[in-house]
Amino acid sequence: MTIKKMRVGLVGSGYMGKAHAIAYRNAMAAFAIPQNLLQCDMLADATPELAQSKALELGFSRSTGDWKSLINDPDIDVVDICAPNFLHKEIALAAISAGKSVYSEKPLALNASDAKEMTEAAERAGVKTLVGFNYVKNPTMQFAKQLIARGDIGDVVHFRGVFNEDYLADANLPFSWRLQKQFAGTGALNDLASHLVQLATHLVAPITSLCADLKVVHQHRPLAQNSDDSNTGVGEVENDDQAHMMVRFANGAQGTLEASRIAWGRKNGLSFEITGTKGSLVFDQETLSELSLYVAEGNPQTQGFKRILIGPEHPDYQAFCVSAGHGLGFNDMKAVEIRDLFQGVVHDAPLWPDFRAATQVNIILDCVVESHEKGTWVEVEQYDSRY
Amino acid sequence: MTIKKMRVGLVGSGYMGKAHAIAYRNAMAAFAIPQNLLQCDMLADATPELAQSKALELGFSRSTGDWKSLINDPDIDVVDICAPNFLHKEIALAAISAGKSVYSEKPLALNASDAKEMTEAAERAGVKTLVGFNYVKNPTMQFAKQLIARGDIGDVVHFRGVFNEDYLADANLPFSWRLQKQFAGTGALNDLASHLVQLATHLVAPITSLCADLKVVHQHRPLAQNSDDSNTGVGEVENDDQAHMMVRFANGAQGTLEASRIAWGRKNGLSFEITGTKGSLVFDQETLSELSLYVAEGNPQTQGFKRILIGPEHPDYQAFCVSAGHGLGFNDMKAVEIRDLFQGVVHDAPLWPDFRAATQVNIILDCVVESHEKGTWVEVEQYDSRY
Amino acid sequence: MTIKKMRVGLVGSGYMGKAHAIAYRNAMAAFAIPQNLLQCDMLADATPELAQSKALELGFSRSTGDWKSLINDPDIDVVDICAPNFLHKEIALAAISAGKSVYSEKPLALNASDAKEMTEAAERAGVKTLVGFNYVKNPTMQFAKQLIARGDIGDVVHFRGVFNEDYLADANLPFSWRLQKQFAGTGALNDLASHLVQLATHLVAPITSLCADLKVVHQHRPLAQNSDDSNTGVGEVENDDQAHMMVRFANGAQGTLEASRIAWGRKNGLSFEITGTKGSLVFDQETLSELSLYVAEGNPQTQGFKRILIGPEHPDYQAFCVSAGHGLGFNDMKAVEIRDLFQGVVHDAPLWPDFRAATQVNIILDCVVESHEKGTWVEVEQYDSRY
Amino acid sequence: MTIKKMRVGLVGSGYMGKAHAIAYRNAMAAFAIPQNLLQCDMLADATPELAQSKALELGFSRSTGDWKSLINDPDIDVVDICAPNFLHKEIALAAISAGKSVYSEKPLALNASDAKEMTEAAERAGVKTLVGFNYVKNPTMQFAKQLIARGDIGDVVHFRGVFNEDYLADANLPFSWRLQKQFAGTGALNDLASHLVQLATHLVAPITSLCADLKVVHQHRPLAQNSDDSNTGVGEVENDDQAHMMVRFANGAQGTLEASRIAWGRKNGLSFEITGTKGSLVFDQETLSELSLYVAEGNPQTQGFKRILIGPEHPDYQAFCVSAGHGLGFNDMKAVEIRDLFQGVVHDAPLWPDFRAATQVNIILDCVVESHEKGTWVEVEQYDSRY
Numbered sequence A, B, C, D: 001m002t003i004k005k006m007r008v009g010l011v012g013s014g015y016m017g018k019a020h021a022i023a024y025r026n027a028m029a030a031f032a033i034p035q036n037l038l039q040c041d042m043l044a045d046a047t048p049e050l051a052q053s054k055a056l057e058l059g060f061s062r063s064t065g066d067w068k069s070l071i072n073d074p075d076i077d078v079v080d081i082c083a084p085n086f087l088h089k090e091i092a093l094a095a096i097s098a099g100k101s102v103y104s105e106k107p108l109a110l111n112a113s114d115a116k117e118m119t120e121a122a123e124r125a126g127v128k129t130l131v132g133f134n135y136v137k138n139p140t141m142q143f144a145k146q147l148i149a150r151g152d153i154g155d156v157v158h159f160r161g162v163f164n165e166d167y168l169a170d171a172n173l174p175f176s177w178r179l180q181k182q183f184a185g186t187g188a189l190n191d192l193a194s195h196l197v198q199l200a201t202h203l204v205a206p207i208t209s210l211c212a213d214l215k216v217v218h219q220h221r222p223l224a225q226n227s228d229d230s231n232t233g234v235g236e237v238e239n240d241d242q243a244h245m246m247v248r249f250a251n252g253a254q255g256t257l258e259a260s261r262i263a264w265g266r267k268n269g270l271s272f273e274i275t276g277t278k279g280s281l282v283f284d285q286e287t288l289s290e291l292s293l294y295v296a297e298g299n300p301q302t303q304g305f306k307r308i309l310i311g312p313e314h315p316d317y318q319a320f321c322v323s324a325g326h327g328l329g330f331n332d333m334k335a336v337e338i339r340d341l342f343q344g345v346v347h348d349a350p351l352w353p354d355f356r357a358a359t360q361v362n363i364i365l366d367c368v369v370e371s372h373e374k375g376t377w378v379e380v381e382q383y384d385s386r387y
């Protein structure tokens, strides 16, 4: 009997591609994954030259300028999609056809209908899927889930989530594909609020209805300049800088979710406050290795928010460090995600959030757009009950 | 010519009544208000006995069990209303009829129509009015307004405000008038969100439309027990524990506002984040003497939120202390409010927020209820343009 | 039988004089002190004109340019000394001779031998004394003491205290009496570290030995300029900008104490961390209404520093506000001090820290200077065992 | 010509051994180090079995139960010492004899005389050396150094450093070699304060004299129990739980340094505050990706500590992530250290802190012990001027 391996083909080697590359190594050392069972094998990017230089840089053995040849390579077990949003569908469907496991960055698709098509193809083909909603892999977030599940804060009655960054806060940053519907879909909604929607449902309950408001704040941006400075035009921004939602959850809880890509000062400003009938939880991704917990019990004199530093007592921390409070970084969350991927692909463990679960996010994002356009509340279809 | 004085008649001596009593003394010493010009004269409460003991305790010379006799006393210049919400209207209208200046706690009235009636009566009678939206009197908040007004953060594009407390988070706290529509009006909305609405409009721009969601979380509460323990029934809570709003401002900015009276761990959790085109401001009333400011200028390496401790360089701090960062307390904000009242009543300075401005808050609170009931966006009537 | 009253004569109406004036009013309203029993009667300052204008401003009925006449006035019960350090002794001794209670600002004296002389004079005369170490009157600090006393953090094994401000951080601030030994005594040591020494001993145990290091950082400062700009000289700074101590406590605990008046960014930076065998306490005066408590018990997963917001469950808060977390300010601590003074003077309650207790601080400050000069550890005389 | 490689032999695979293993992978992906040039080759531990299982777990190709055979293996270029303190000297001297580069964990040696012997051997042999003072490799710390070097806070006048953890705070934790002089040397001093001494000198200036105080708080600890529970004895703790130093720097600045291994609640509590003539810096390793900067310039109204989140504008961050504020973890600092090691070994870049620089730390630690024993100030020998 041959031992199953995980030979990875990475498509796209920008921001996330590099984060994945680092995380594969990190996961191997942290989680004692044998080197022969996890191989960073081939890297595809837009051109052969780019792919080659990135493969060298990121430690992949082979490279290609054509993602299709990566997919069709018999030695590739997992296709890891770190290409821009609009390519996820085509690449994933091709990989599924080739019988490969697919590990895709989020959001899964540009809309729910594409996401469903991808999910159904994967399920029919029986391939493993995983989507890169990495924030739920953070030991701190896993611990938050544990606390809620075991009732430490009672029944959840409220969720407030914010995901603010300032990567487009400067109104003079040039126009790009990220600002165009056909390539990026929505704006802050897809980029940031998708994470928030995913983790809110995970931590609280399915979202059953919502009412939303989107806004393009900087409506025009300068076109990137030609080398001869001839280009002085502006491009029209097609998607939201800011997104708001009021939501209702299946368990009766209420919530607000919002995201902005123009919120000066916020760099990875994913934060939430969860209120239960017995206590509260507060988290801020900018201090990713701590969680604040308030429990209304014992002497009222000594009640307060407790700042818990994540350590070996909490899920998946000890693999990185035996001492509490030494802090994990962004890439460490991805390493946990890759450990999951490995367990799923090589040891047939269930993978989560898979395409089905990620489709539920796309369904909600579609509802946001619909609610914004209609100015009313919208009921959410429940596609994935586990989510 | 006689020097104008401010002899105060206080109606209601509970939580706010005491805060006002402390603040009158505090204001006199801090702002050098001559003792003969500001007198804590008469105190009215529900019974003569209560009024008498409270007058002694809080340093008022005279007392009465009937607020009408206070209002009609010729030596009273200002009627200070610290009675429950449902009494504001009747007391204020009577005081106005008697030609007295009126200083009322917030919210001004149970609904906009009452508030308008009160405003118009006051304006016809030409009496001075002031409503106790004390948070805008905090030197920190005044400084926030200054920063915005002088453009330090550019044009405001977003406001997120939260006012959470946990005074009713324990589901076993007994039923009371606060939970009944006829006495309290709405719940967290009136108690907490009213402040938020007032300061959002003050700091950003008038709110022109909104969409809202209200929720009673703990639907029944035990009735307060009779002494013989015979009472074991429950009361039905009639107003919101949690309130959400998405809002749009006249200047084009967007915002979310929310309040909860059941948010475990939050004690005076009035916080906001204001995003502008050049920077951001963050404030939290639980650390009331500091403001965080982010300005996107200079070397990107040294940009970050600056924690500014309020001091003598900022409005109205120096009256309390010549050293920066020594901290003001809740009652000190009220002292600033009373300094304003004194300036208005004795030196005829304009008073703000007066009944007209406070009516705008009531209009918005009514829109919230309407939006919640209809499930749609609601346009807001602009009653007070200064607000 | 005549009811005892407390008619106050205030000497000095600068920074602290005003804080006291505010606090007298504040204390009356907050602690229900009858107006006829506490009177802000006479104010003395360096000249009659200054005294008169300050009396008007701060609400004192009478004024004088000669503190001796205040002391000898038969209607004055308590002499409140808010004059510069070097005057404390002379004024206090005169007040004691006249049989008056004395309420003096800290440090009690320029050195231990003066402090002892004052203490013994007061004790012989049987007059009440109180010294303005206000930080221990803060409800938060009282609560810290409670927690330690009842063993919540076990036996104290370590104290680290810092009192940093930046009021002289700018090297171009002009020369003044504060920088001269004859008027001010030591520098940051007297101004700031005196508080730290007082509260460390209070919270932990008597200090039995110490080793210290003092430093003048800015050795010269420009003389204050004459109006005709003729003065361009510099003055030589005679006392410490920074002060360090390593200490050992009677209970076996160790500690470090340090103070600086040139620590840029610190405005009221009195902070400490106390480690016990079962937990820890952290406090920072710049957020004076909160205390952080770590207790090593229960599930290790949920251990962390708990941020406790001071409220009505804690000592002396409820007098100011019935809601938790609404925050007290610097002047509120002084109001608690004055409530104590009133209880002591009018109801014969014990007063603390009195001259004897404050003398222990002066003894320790003298040891600091001695240790610095000798470069060795110094044993501390135990004058006041209660301290 | 053959390309130089770095084939690593790791000795010791406990806490730090694993951190190094993770960091080698991390460094390769983050800093684009070609896989063929950096090889995790052989791992030595106390027994062949342990070594073998650890090699598998941590991704080393070969293993041995005898570190001498690792050192003598011709394919090993760098000997990485992650064994307990008392073994550093013997292993390092052997590696140097074999002409290998040596990367040793801190503290370099049990005392200064051993450290000098090691330094001189290495320098004579001309081998590269590096010591694992990883905290100075943190991008945040590198940025702090930059800020100081370019004068943003003026001339440094004060340093306060604390390194507190609670790994031995529980008095019932069993006796171990860490508590014995012959194996561990000093206690909190060697473990924690050594880092503090290293970075204080790096950030400020050489330490020229000091006065110190050490204390064993828990003098006995239970012996680790035999399996049959027969063992009920206690061991006598031989080294310090708490360590204090007052220091003077070559540039005239003053400082205090302290460390504790029994400070409940502190998990990686390495923090400092550096005061300069124009501003201040504050850092806390428990939030390792942020730095607080106060600069006394511009409008006093808007001065405050600025919380800077580390990002691509700062040294060595971009290799890990292109977005600011996404956070690095403890192991990422080690990856930077290994990048340095690689540059030194393969590209002959200068390595720092090398044995000579680390010897200066040992010299200072020896002075601490001497000062504690004598109760006086001690002058520090200046062995390494770069340090």
Ligand SMILES: NC(=O)C1=CN([C@@H]2O[C@H](COP(=O)(O)OP(=O)(O)OC[C@H]3O[C@@H](n4cnc5c(N)ncnc54)[C@H](O)[C@@H]3O)[C@@H](O)[C@H]2O)C=CC1
Pocket (backbone or CB within 6 Å): A011, A012, A013, A014, A015, A016, A017, A044, A045, A046, A067, A082, A083, A084, A085, A087, A105, A106, A107, A132, A133, A134, A191
């Ligand atoms: N999980 C998370 O926290 C984050 C997820 N993402 C997601 O990752 C995905 C990639 O985003 P970034 O890495 O930020 O973008 P990027 O622009 O930095 O990188 C995209 C990469 O795809 C490559 N690419 C483009 N067209 C290609 C083609 N036809 N064939 C092969 N490669 C092609 C580009 O050359 C580039 O290497 C997006 O879906 C995004 O939403 C991005 C940032 C954070």
Ligand SMILES: NC(=O)C1=CN([C@@H]2O[C@H](COP(=O)(O)OP(=O)(O)OC[C@H]3O[C@@H](n4cnc5c(N)ncnc54)[C@H](O)[C@@H]3O)[C@@H](O)[C@H]2O)C=CC1
Pocket (backbone or CB within 6 Å): B011, B012, B013, B014, B015, B016, B017, B044, B045, B046, B067, B082, B083, B084, B085, B087, B105, B106, B107, B132, B133, B134, B191
């Ligand atoms: N500005 C602020 O931050 C706050 C404002 N408030 C407002 O202050 C007002 C009073 O609230 P609290 O002081 O919390 O209530 P409370 O229940 O503590 O005090 C109400 C007082 O009114 C008295 N009262 C009731 N009926 C009366 C009558 N017929 N005649 C005379 N006195 C009567 C009661 O005996 C009691 O002394 C409310 O409108 C509330 O919204 C309350 C808390 C904070």
Ligand SMILES: NC(=O)C1=CN([C@@H]2O[C@H](COP(=O)(O)OP(=O)(O)OC[C@H]3O[C@@H](n4cnc5c(N)ncnc54)[C@H](O)[C@@H]3O)[C@@H](O)[C@H]2O)C=CC1
Pocket (backbone or CB within 6 Å): C011, C012, C013, C014, C015, C016, C017, C044, C045, C046, C067, C082, C083, C084, C085, C087, C105, C106, C107, C132, C133, C134, C191
């Ligand atoms: N407890 C605390 O937190 C603080 C205590 N203090 C203490 O308060 C005392 C006063 O300090 P500040 O108020 O800061 O000083 P300040 O300089 O602001 O005020 C001193 C006052 O004494 C007056 N004075 C001077 N000579 C006088 C004389 N011969 N007769 C009558 N009045 C005279 C001055 O005119 C001035 O009004 C000092 O002992 C200081 O250590 C100061 C600040 C804080």
Ligand SMILES: NC(=O)C1=CN([C@@H]2O[C@H](COP(=O)(O)OP(=O)(O)OC[C@H]3O[C@@H](n4cnc5c(N)ncnc54)[C@H](O)[C@@H]3O)[C@@H](O)[C@H]2O)C=CC1
Pocket (backbone or CB within 6 Å): D011, D012, D013, D014, D015, D016, D017, D044, D045, D046, D067, D081, D082, D083, D084, D085, D087, D105, D106, D107, D132, D133, D134, D191
């Ligand atoms: N830079 C930093 O932040 C830190 C540095 N350290 C340093 O790292 C070194 C190791 O400490 P830890 O990893 O915490 O200790 P540890 O006890 O976790 O690991 C020590 C390792 O050395 C092995 N070992 C013991 N005797 C050996 C022998 N004769 N031959 C080969 N291997 C042997 C042990 O089996 C174990 O694998 C120490 O010098 C310590 O000061 C430790 C923690 C943090």
